Amino acid sequence: xxxxxxxxxxxxxxxxxxxxKADTFDIVKQRGSIICGVSQGVAGFSAPDDQGKWSxxxxxxxxxxxxxxxxxxxKVSYVPLSTKERFTALQAGTVDILSRQSTWTxxxxxGMGIHFVGAAYYDGQGFMVRKELGVDSALKLSGATxxxxxxxxTEQNVADYFTxxxxxxxxxxxxxxxxxxxxxxxxxxDVYTTDASALYAQRLKLTDPAAFTVxxxxxxxxxxxxxxxxxxxxxxxxxxxxxxxxIEAEEEGITQANAEASLKSQNPTIRRFxxxxxxxxxxxxxxxxxAYNIVAKVGNxxxxxxxxxxxxxxxxIARGINALWNAGGLMYAPPAR
Numbered sequence: 001x002x003x004x005x006x007x008x009x010x011x012x013x014x015x016x017x018x019x020x021k022a023d024t025f026d027i028v029k030q031r032g033s034i035i036c037g038v039s040q041g042v043a044g045f046s047a048p049d050d051q052g053k054w055s056x057x058x059x060x061x062x063x064x065x066x067x068x069x070x071x072x073x074x075k076v077s078y079v080p081l082s083t084k085e086r087f088t089a090l091q092a093g094t095v096d097i098l099s100r101q102s103t104w105t106x107x108x109x110x111g112m113g114i115h116f117v118g119a120a121y122y123d124g125q126g127f128m129v130r131k132e133l134g135v136d137s138a139l140k141l142s143g144a145t146x147x148x149x150x151x152x153x154t155e156q157n158v159a160d161y162f163t164x165x166x167x168x169x170x171x172x173x174x175x176x177x178x179x180x181x182x183x184x185x186x187x188x189x190d191v192y193t194t195d196a197s198a199l200y201a202q203r204l205k206l207t208d209p210a211a212f213t214v215x216x217x218x219x220x221x222x223x224x225x226x227x228x229x230x231x232x233x234x235x236x237x238x239x240x241x242x243x244x245x246x247i248e249a250e251e252e253g254i255t256q257a258n259a260e261a262s263l264k265s266q267n268p269t270i271r272r273f274x275x276x277x278x279x280x281x282x283x284x285x286x287x288x289x290x291a292y293n294i295v296a297k298v299g300n301x302x303x304x305x306x307x308x309x310x311x312x313x314x315x316x317i318a319r320g321i322n323a324l325w326n327a328g329g330l331m332y333a334p335p336a337r
Contacts, residue, residue, distance in 0.1 A: 024096050024228070024235035025069075025285060033075040036062035037095035040080040042177065043201040044308050044315045045101055054078045057308040058099040060298055061120060061226060065097065065242045067297040068290040082176060083151045087112055090227060097239060098227045101198065103153050108227075116225045117240040121309075122321045122330050124218035125157050126196035128203060131213050133190065138217040142167035147189035150175045157220040158193050181205050195222050200315045237284045244333035245291040248273060249300035251324055251333070256299040259292060273336045280336055291336065301331065 028034055038046035038058055046056040063073035081089050081100060090098045091113050102108075103123075104116040127138045127146075135141065138161070148154045150173045162169050172189045174180045177198070184192045185206050192199065196218060203209045226243070228236050249255075252270055254262045263274055272278040275288035282288065298304065302324075309317045323329025 024232050025238060028069060028096055028235075032070075033077055034062060034066050034069065034097065035077045035079060035095045036065075037081045037086060037089050037098040037100055038062070038078050039100050040082060040176070040178070042101060042198060043204050044197070044313055044317075045201065046078070046080075046099070048078075048080075055308070057121065057304060058101065058226075060304045060308065061099050061243070061246075062097065064246060064294045064298045064304075065239060067293045068238065068242050068245070068286055071287065071289075071293045071297075073297040083149060084175070087114060087227075090114055090229060093229070096228070096235070101195065101224050102227060103195075104223045104225045104227075105153065113230050114227045115230050115236055116227045117236060118243050119223035119225045119330075120243055121197065121224040123195045123197050123222040123224050125154060125193060125220040125222055126199055126218055127215045128184075128192045128199045128212055129190060129215065131211055135215070138215050138219065139165060139167075141169065141191060143169065144190040145170045145172055145188070146191040146193055147172045147174060147180045147184050148193050149173075149177055149180060152194070153220070153222070154194050161219045177202060178205075195224070197224075197309065197315070197317060200317055204314055234285055238286065241284055241336075242294060245273075245294050245336065246298075246301040246304060247324070247331050247333035248336055249291070249295045250302040250331075251326070254295050254300060256295060256297075256303060259296040263292065269337075278337070 041047040044056055046054060046058040048054050062076045066075045067073040079095050086098055086100055086102060089095050104119060108114065109116050127141065129135050146158055146169050148158055148171060155173060172183065174183060180192060181202055183189055196214060199214050203212055206212055226239060228239055252273060254270065262270055263276055265271060272280060274292040275281055275290065279288065281290045305319065305322060306312050309315050310319065319329060321330045323331060325332040
């Protein structure tokens with residue numbers, strides 16, 4: 001009940017405080033906090049504990065924005081949104097930012113009044129099955145019943161995949177991830193398909209997680225990223241450069257533990273990045289130390305990944321293509337100069 005009340009109050013406050021065409025940054029500064037749209041509970045990305053405290057990769061990104069804007073990572077309210085609600089809530093001004101495992105696509109980026117600021121996590125759609133089925137490849141799934149979530153890119157992707165490989169399947173379309181887990185666990189469908197990262201997270205909710213396996217095939221490109229409203233350039237820049245700052249910090253070897261010591265570095269790139277020299281912060285309306293505050297309060301991209309999704313987490317997802325560009329991955333930030 002407490003969690004529902006907080007959500008209702010946050011929704012009411014956001015709707016009242018944020019006119020449709022207001023400058024989000026000014027509203028956020030006036031309000032003194034950021035309202036962040038997140039999932040209704042996906043381990044590793046955004047989920048509340050028994051006391052209602054949120055944690056996860058998407059949560060840490062919201063905390064990083066708060067650190068950039070306020071110098072404090074905890075001036076954030078979290079509003080859990082379903083897949084149906086997420087984009088409408090952002091469009092309406094109910095939330096300031098959507099940080100909720102959402103795929104960046106052309107139609108969403110151009111036709112919905114929103115803009116994705118970049119890819120925070122490169123994902124792809126996969127399949128999970130019971131080990132007892134003896135299936136080791138998605139190419140052996142012809143005739144299977146497949147559970148997918150309504151209102152996502154997942155439905156079209158699975159249809160395209162089965163058609164392209166001349167396989168038949170029966171779609172079981174369900175309106176929420178939690179309902180899919182119940183259906184899958186009970187045997188209503190043979191296969192659960194969604195983003196691979198979510199499969200690892202959702203597997204933890206099954207009665208016997210060890211009895212299920214994620215198949216090796218990745219059938220789509222699913223760049224997941226935060227989104228803001230269109231025509232809100234100042235806020236877009238702040239959110240985008242928060243993402244880039246997390247990545248740049250890892251590349252430069254700046255961590256939460258050594259951020260303060262790095263202020264004394266003689267490396268010009270690090271000095272500019274941390275705000276010791278130059279006017280990077282001023283160019284986007286923030287304190288010169290905005291990037292320092294992000295890293296000192298939240299950590300760099302690698303630290304954020306490791307504690308929420310990587311080997312230090314329950315999910316134990318390999319960095320893979322989410323490694324830095326100079327370590328065989330796709331993560332790359334433009335120069336902070």
